[in-house]
Amino acid sequence: MKKIKKLSLAILVSIFALVLAACGSGAEDTNNNSSSSNGNEGNQGEEKTEELSGSIVISGSSAMQPLVAAAAEQFMAENPKVDIQVNAGGSGTGLSQVAEGSVDIGNSDVFAEEKEGIPADKLVDFKVAVVGMTAAVNPNVGIKDISKADLIKVFTGEIKNWKELGGADQEIVLVNRPDSSGTRATFVKYGLDGAETAEGITEDSSNTVKKIISETEGAIGYLAFSYFTDDAVTPLSIDGVEATDENVQTGKFPIWAYQHSYTNGEPEGLVKTFLDYLFSDDVQKTILPDQGYLPVTDMKVERDATGALSDIK
Amino acid sequence: MRNTTELSSHRLLKSNKNRKDSELKGNIIVKSSAIIIITLTIALTVFLSIKGLQSFIKNGINPWDFITGTNWNPTSETPSFGSFNFIFGSFAVTMLSALIAAPLGIGGAIFMTQIAPKWGNKLLRPVIELLVGIPSVVYGFIGLSVLVPFIRNHVGGLGFSLLSGTIVLAIMILPTVTSISTDALNALPKNLREGAYALGATRWQTIKKVLIPAALPSLLTAIVLGMARAFGEALAVQMVIGNVSDFPNSITDTAATLTTIITLNIGHTTYGSIENNTLWSLGLILLVMSFIFILIIRFLSSRRKI
Numbered sequence: 001m002k003k004i005k006k007l008s009l010a011i012l013v014s015i016f017a018l019v020l021a022a023c024g025s026g027a028e029d030t031n032n033n034s035s036s037s038n039g040n041e042g043n044q045g046e047e048k049t050e051e052l053s054g055s056i057v058i059s060g061s062s063a064m065q066p067l068v069a070a071a072a073e074q075f076m077a078e079n080p081k082v083d084i085q086v087n088a089g090g091s092g093t094g095l096s097q098v099a100e101g102s103v104d105i106g107n108s109d110v111f112a113e114e115k116e117g118i119p120a121d122k123l124v125d126f127k128v129a130v131v132g133m134t135a136a137v138n139p140n141v142g143i144k145d146i147s148k149a150d151l152i153k154v155f156t157g158e159i160k161n162w163k164e165l166g167g168a169d170q171e172i173v174l175v176n177r178p179d180s181s182g183t184r185a186t187f188v189k190y191g192l193d194g195a196e197t198a199e200g201i202t203e204d205s206s207n208t209v210k211k212i213i214s215e216t217e218g219a220i221g222y223l224a225f226s227y228f229t230d231d232a233v234t235p236l237s238i239d240g241v242e243a244t245d246e247n248v249q250t251g252k253f254p255i256w257a258y259q260h261s262y263t264n265g266e267p268e269g270l271v272k273t274f275l276d277y278l279f280s281d282d283v284q285k286t287i288l289p290d291q292g293y294l295p296v297t298d299m300k301v302e303r304d305a306t307g308a309l310s311d312i313k
Numbered sequence: 314m315r316n317t318t319e320l321s322s323h324r325l326l327k328s329n330k331n332r333k334d335s336e337l338k339g340n341i342i343v344k345s346s347a348i349i350i351i352t353l354t355i356a357l358t359v360f361l362s363i364k365g366l367q368s369f370i371k372n373g374i375n376p377w378d379f380i381t382g383t384n385w386n387p388t389s390e391t392p393s394f395g396s397f398n399f400i401f402g403s404f405a406v407t408m409l410s411a412l413i414a415a416p417l418g419i420g421g422a423i424f425m426t427q428i429a430p431k432w433g434n435k436l437l438r439p440v441i442e443l444l445v446g447i448p449s450v451v452y453g454f455i456g457l458s459v460l461v462p463f464i465r466n467h468v469g470g471l472g473f474s475l476l477s478g479t480i481v482l483a484i485m486i487l488p489t490v491t492s493i494s495t496d497a498l499n500a501l502p503k504n505l506r507e508g509a510y511a512l513g514a515t516r517w518q519t520i521k522k523v524l525i526p527a528a529l530p531s532l533l534t535a536i537v538l539g540m541a542r543a544f545g546e547a548l549a550v551q552m553v554i555g556n557v558s559d560f561p562n563s564i565t566d567t568a569a570t571l572t573t574i575i576t577l578n579i580g581h582t583t584y585g586s587i588e589n590n591t592l593w594s595l596g597l598i599l600l601v602m603s604f605i606f607i608l609i610i611r612f613l614s615s616r617r618k619i
Contacts, residue, residue, distance in 0.1 A: 062580065090580020092589070100584075116586035173471060178556075179388045180581035180588055196389055201473050201567060202556035204577050208457070215462060216471060 053081035060094020060107030109182035134243035157198030174200025175221030226292020251301035365597025368590035410482035418490030453549035470565030473555030486539035497531030547572035
């Protein structure tokens, strides 16, 4: 009798466990429903009354989170009945979640086409902002300009000491981002022409990277323009082209990337209103520059997922 | 008067009924919590196993190469997934931090229980408990701001190193080791010590020859529990170890652990991609390791003599 009791408990528990484990995929479906009904609510609210209401859930790139959150805050101040949640979980998470429908907008610092396992044709790309980045060195290195060929040699480990480039006699210390990071992908693609970088200290957060570069003799890493606010690190110009907003806008400086907001299918209702808001002057001309991004509306060149550059007509 | 008797009889009847009720309720609450806990554990294990095995089943990575390979390069044209360096890194920081924390923790426990029980309990115990309450990100930040520059300037290397990770972890697991060792030593019967004294043993002889051997299985449990915590710690280690996937050449060289690679990359990868799957596999390795730690603890506790 006791044995049967024990056995039945064990069976019960394992059934529960399997159900819970299977819930992982089940939950996505329910999420899908709830978010689409959210969209409808927003839609109806818009039609019936002038005042917007409803909620939007946004997830993705942690670099973009402060920007979108600032825009969302301002949007919510103007439309008190709207609730916008901006989560940061990384570009991969954002793309995955928007593809499976568990969030309304997925932020990413790379094109969806560049990530494996994302149905890029189903997603609609909104290029919200542009971010320029460049190599940054410890101020004691004594270098302000580097040729692209030398930059590649530095990051592939071919050049090991700064004196080979006319700098101080210091060993080069690489500060990398994780393999899967969008910042690293952009830097490798446009700064190093796709060359594989050698191993180095790896940190995810730009603030930590800046701290490490500024404290470590001979360190080189890469940072977005917005982190060059003081003398803690020295931004490098590449092939004599200075890392400035103007040079990015005209396409002269190569290392920059879009900040994307993706929706699953054409956006409707509240989500569309919010995305329109992101392209309004309120955001593009005030919040974006404050946060160190370049307004996408000022760009004189554009780039597609393959990296091909073209002038905007 | 009538009112009160009625009330009391009413209460008596009700309490009788209540007792049966609460008996049943208590039974249900306790049993369901037990089932929920067991279910959660099994569900987590099943989920992690399914996810972690994807990279071997779906992406066709050879499990042996995955564990023994030393080249981790998921984004290159010909990606390679060899996690040996991370496994080694995890073990290295775990063992080394246990080497530091074990003598300190057990020494502190002996001091607290045998040498100065009064003020040891009053002062040292709250200090140890305070250490538990500090979040790991704070340990990491202090490590990054104080320890890393110190090691760079006084020991050598970049500062980001196995050594930094080891020291941060040792401080983090110290409270675990100390408090469990203290409990183990406190649980020893008084007559052991008194018997030793009666035989003319000095205090140090008593501690060394009688108390430590008697409490040894529990002390080892304390160390293994601390090691389990060190093995799973991610944030603090990530901030000071450098996260370089090359094999560390010395203790002042940079390294990476299983947990740091997972936390650094998981947000950037998309669900179902090979990179994401391999990170789950690293998680599965962590789970298997913690099961092994638990098995060791159970084995040690079953050997307990007292």
